[in-house]
Amino acid sequence: MRILDHSGAAVAALVAFLTFAGAAGAREHDLILRDGFDAGSLQPASRGEAARFLTQATFGPSEAAIDELADSDYDRWIDQQIALPATYALPYMRSVEGVTDPLAHLPFHRYRQAWFVAAASAPDQLRQRVAFALSEILVVSERGNTLGDDGLALGAYHDILVRDAFGTYRQLLEDVTLSPAMGRYLSMYRNRKPDAANNIQADENYAREVMQLFSIGLVKLNPDGSPVLVNGATVPTYDGSVVRALARVFTGWACHCAAGQDCSADPFVVETFTCSTEHSMVPYEAYHDRDEKRLFDGIVLGAGRDARSDLASALDALAQHPNVGPFLGRQLIQRLVTSNPSPAYVARVAQVFADDGHGVRGNLGAVVRAILLDPEARVGHRLAPATFGKVREPLLRVTALWRAFDVTWQSDTLFPDDREIHESHNQSPLYSPSVFNFFSPRHAPAGTLAGAGLVAPEMQIVSANFAIRLANDVDGRVFYGYAGGELEEVDPGVRVLHLERWRTWLATTGSGALIGRLDELLLGGGMSPALRQLIATRLAAIPASDTLARVQNAAYLIATSPEFATQR
């Protein structure tokens, strides 16, 4: 039995969970142990279990990744992933664009290209997946007024999320706050102290959203994520006066001017566009408000402090707030594992946020590990099969297909359909319609789910049109965009799926084994008997000699099924 001290908490939680799961849980307990789930080693009991884990932790399992994990265990796999060098977007973007000047413009489509290349093939999959999750919580978007086609600013923002994905939350919050992309997106960039003579207030935009969306949320939370109730009513975390005070904290920041660069001395007077959008913003003290600021919970920043000390104290206060663990933890669970985590799951993750076991608060690497190793993540699909899991994000449907079918491409340039992927998928990296992300973490589809008190955030962007388009997209990739298929002739940028190994497998083992192997890869081994029957019947109607059509039909029927549409 291998228990590292940083995973000891997760293992102990699993043991406690299995011990106290109650009568219904006891049966599951037996089932789980019979299936060989080893609480001590956290080793995947099957290829399907490995694929399930990789669906939560990466952009989708491949046959090779499953083999690798099957020889290891979850905990060691996470160690290895965290230790891998980070794959950054900007160096790649500069290289393909052929520029060396760090201030040179980079078109935004190069960022999208970088993202797709990394999602499909970067070794540091866990880091990339967590960065993507963070990009949907600490949102910046190309669709913001001042970020149109600014691949430099947005690529730099992406790289902050990649770099800080396993660092501390406090560092992430500071890097995000001072990034020129966020500065522009939520207008903290060039935010100046109030000017009473001219009836000008400090800009409240960043102050409001950093509290509401990036750190503490609107109401006080218990450690399990439920709202604190006083006489049945929720308790606000802050009021308008706190927003105004925090707005004054975030005054006096503008762009950095590199050595030898021709910048105006005062970017608050004349906005210059030669300032670096990669370097953090820097303070211009003349525009920083030095009056006293009263924040939430009685925290007061005294008068006379400079921009950096005000900022540091305010971010400390936010990062120390008891809401952050459950607020951020619940959303990260929703992005990686399940839409409706139990309060106990949230509480376990929040506990790790509060202290990683070494006295560090906000260790995001430890939080991610806790989320993925939690008993609910590992066996929730068996304990609560009716409600566990999440709808796959549209983008992650594509990456899952790519990785499952060994995607290759001749040129990194995106084929036009994937370059405009938001038109078919209603989602594209750093392209949210607003700071509220593509979907809300509390979106409950009307009808059955809302009636049952369940949320399914991703369904907010799967409107009728996209439900049809997502199914048709599978058709295009499986029947048209495969290696040797028609589309390959059209454009070298097209990503093609490889079906060859599956045709060989089919010829060797027959339809039943093919379906079983694809079930493991795409559904974590959770295929329903009805879907298995559907596919078997369909394949039986295709001549055995047509291995291509049989493989295509099997892949198509799995990837268009409601079962693949959810990850469990």
Added chain:
Amino acid sequence: MSHDPRCGARRRFLRNSLAALAGGYGFFGAPASLSLLNRVWAQGAGDDYRALVCVFLLGGNDGHNLVVPRGAEYALYAQRRRGLTLPQASLLPLSPQGWGGYPVGLHPAMPEMAQLFGQGRLAILGSVGALLQPVTREEHQNGSVPLPPQLFSHNDQQDFWQNLEVRSSADPTPVSGWGGRLADLVHASYNADATLSMNLSLAGTNAFQTGHVLQSIGVDTGEIRAIRSRDPDAAAAFQSFLATPQSNALADEYRRTTRRAIDDYATLATALDGVPPLTTPFPPPPEVGAPAADRFAFALGSQLRRAAELIAARATLRHRRQVFFCSLGGFDTHDAQMSDQPQLLAGLSRALAAFDAATRELGVDPSVTTFVASEFGRSLTSNGDGSDHSWGNHLFVLGGGVRGGRIYGSMPDLAAASADFTWDGHLLPRIAVDQYGATLARWFGVTDATALDTIFPNLHAFAQGDLGFMQA
């Protein structure tokens, strides 16, 4: 802050009556809900047609620069707004009928809307916003009157504008929007043979059209797609599988969504195929390098064009009542407001003018009312080059059934320490969203007081249930 428990109980009772229509709330809810339906049913006779079109300006449009003082009041406006001041000479003067307030003009980017105002087809609502009951500056200051939750938060206020409900976290009834409740009550009586939901969204999933019984359908502005595959047998097998319920609730939600989408889009495609092309020009796709206004005009215009086509298809769809939801984003002008807002308003004005012309082409303009909404207004004061989240706002409504060329509600006194603003500078709404909506709902055919209270849970707190901006 205290809530009158009787009001809460009353709201819950009415909501549960409606929820009972959806089934699942037991027998005891049924008599009340059926009687509600019957009351609306009695009004549903005849073969008239009416449509409501919600145009939601996402981000919070700055109403202080939509309807702007002229004359003596202008100096106060300029003094308070500073860098956000529009030149007086640029304003499009309005001559509202029977107006006792100060002279006003419309934002210069909206000549089409100024013209419609002059033609009596557009009405302005001054100082409208989210309220649970009337509130004065003093009551606001001492916290003696309950207010809607999270007044300055985008998503919370978008939700409140659209659902008008204050929810306790322990309340198990699903949330619904007022467009959804309206449809729940009228769909059966006006659209008995309908082949599609009367709640049609051109802007995706929204809270406004969420009903207890009837759900909205999202209609794309482009091609109405169907499932297609290079292997038709594969596609047939996929679609047949959508009849098999899934044991997991989320997978089953996805299954039902896809199945409904396929069926609804087949109905839509047939209905739209039978519609002769509109001759009214709508804003074209923007050219590369064109002003942002072209992009906004196209974004909203495409939604409104599809709405016009669905109106034209009403006979095939067997709809005598339709509700549309459209939206345009970008109004959160914390930054660069003086360059961005004109582009947004110009796009809005052009798209709405095209839609108005299309309803005249279709001969339905007295039967189609377009109303503009936005989650909140913006601060009167500048933050340097933009404005921040605020509360009360000025909005407008247009169509042939509108008693236009008038201002309803009030325009605020802009003096410092004015009683029309809170102590911390937010415009106090004088008209509630409930009143705005109820006036539209009456015109739409719901006049029964209990039914209106069900749809508009805060309406009872306001003396005036009908603001009078719609013709009888």
